[in-house]
Amino acid sequence: xxxxxxxxxxxxxxxTKISASKVQVYYGDTHAIKDVSVDIEARAVTAFIGPSxxxxxxxxxxxxxxxxxxxxxxxxxxxxIDDEDIYDPKVDPVQLRAKVGMVFQKPNPFPKSIYDNVAYxxxxxxxxxxxSELDEVVASSLQKAGLWNEVKDRLDGPGTGLSGGQQQRLCxxxxxxxxxxxxxxxxxCSALDPIATAKVExxxxxxxxxxxxVIVTHSxxxxxxxxxxxxxxxxxxxxxxxxxxxxxxxxxxxRTQDYITGRFG
Ligand SMILES: Nc1ncnc2c1ncn2[C@@H]1O[C@H](COP(=O)(O)OP(=O)(O)O)[C@@H](O)[C@H]1O
Ligand SMILES: [Mg+2]
Numbered sequence: 001x002x003x004x005x006x007x008x009x010x011x012x013x014x015x016t017k018i019s020a021s022k023v024q025v026y027y028g029d030t031h032a033i034k035d036v037s038v039d040i041e042a043r044a045v046t047a048f049i050g051p052s053x054x055x056x057x058x059x060x061x062x063x064x065x066x067x068x069x070x071x072x073x074x075x076x077x078x079x080x081i082d083d084e085d086i087y088d089p090k091v092d093p094v095q096l097r098a099k100v101g102m103v104f105q106k107p108n109p110f111p112k113s114i115y116d117n118v119a120y121x122x123x124x125x126x127x128x129x130x131x132s133e134l135d136e137v138v139a140s141s142l143q144k145a146g147l148w149n150e151v152k153d154r155l156d157g158p159g160t161g162l163s164g165g166q167q168q169r170l171c172x173x174x175x176x177x178x179x180x181x182x183x184x185x186x187x188x189c190s191a192l193d194p195i196a197t198a199k200v201e202x203x204x205x206x207x208x209x210x211x212x213x214v215i216v217t218h219s220x221x222x223x224x225x226x227x228x229x230x231x232x233x234x235x236x237x238x239x240x241x242x243x244x245x246x247x248x249x250x251x252x253x254x255r256t257q258d259y260i261t262g263r264f265g
Pocket of ligand 2: 056057058216
């Protein structure tokens with residue numbers, strides 16, 4: 001590897017997983033996302049930052065067509081994942097959401113056992129043929145989510161009986177269980193205490209070896225800790241996107257600079 005010319009090495013390291021081009025989102029007459037184009041790197045963490053109401057969640061939801069479920073919401077433009085247009089009529093949004101999983105702000109385990117929470121996706125998508133295979137998927141998903149040791153003796157216990165941080169890792173295990181390629185996280189730590197937050201951040205750092213992760217966060221410290229790429233949104237515009245280190249140390253746009261120095265937000 002070390003003999004490789006440097007530009008080839010770099011080119012190999014950054015592969016685009018999601019490519020959005022000229023995306024517009026409207027809620028009725030509200031123009032919530034304005035002409036946003038961005039490439040999301042594969043097997044890296046991309047953070048969406050910006051003041052409340054700037055469109056972070058709206059844009060995140062475009063990436064697995066969750067906005068389809070909001071009646072007044074209209075999405076225009078192109079979004080490709082591995083060169084497949086995810087808004088093509090032949091794409092099944094349910095299949096898409098297995099490939100592009102989502103974790104929400106408030107941990108939302110189903111009112112089912114820990115086991116059944118994780119087994120849910122593999123069951124509805126028919127991913128396993130027998131109980132032993134399903135057991136395997138449940139165990140490995142909980143391992144990848146860093147929760148296995150804490151729950152292996154209580155798999156039949158309710159998911160809602162776990163602590164907040166454990167519930168969020170359970171939701172991550174549930175997302176992982178269907179072998180997604182992308183995981184979208186909308187402020188996944190904002191309901192968690194600092195210790196649980198640290199655990200989830202550590203987990204995100206491990207997961208990026210195998211998944212493409214997009215995280216919305218209102219915490220710039222968190223964006224700086226967990227992401228390699230950062231996109232700054234302001235009033236529906238994508239103002240600036242680049243390597244996290246560059247965005248935080250050498251922002252190009254005054255709005256980015258004002259935001260990261262705490263002048264508004
Ligand atoms: N379900 C919705 N219906 C109508 N307007 C919405 C809806 N969700 C978000 N919006 C509007 O879209 C804009 C962007 O919101 P949002 O994406 O939630 O911002 P952020 O996640 O950055 O706080 C805001 O003006 C918000 O009021
Ligand atoms: Mg939001």
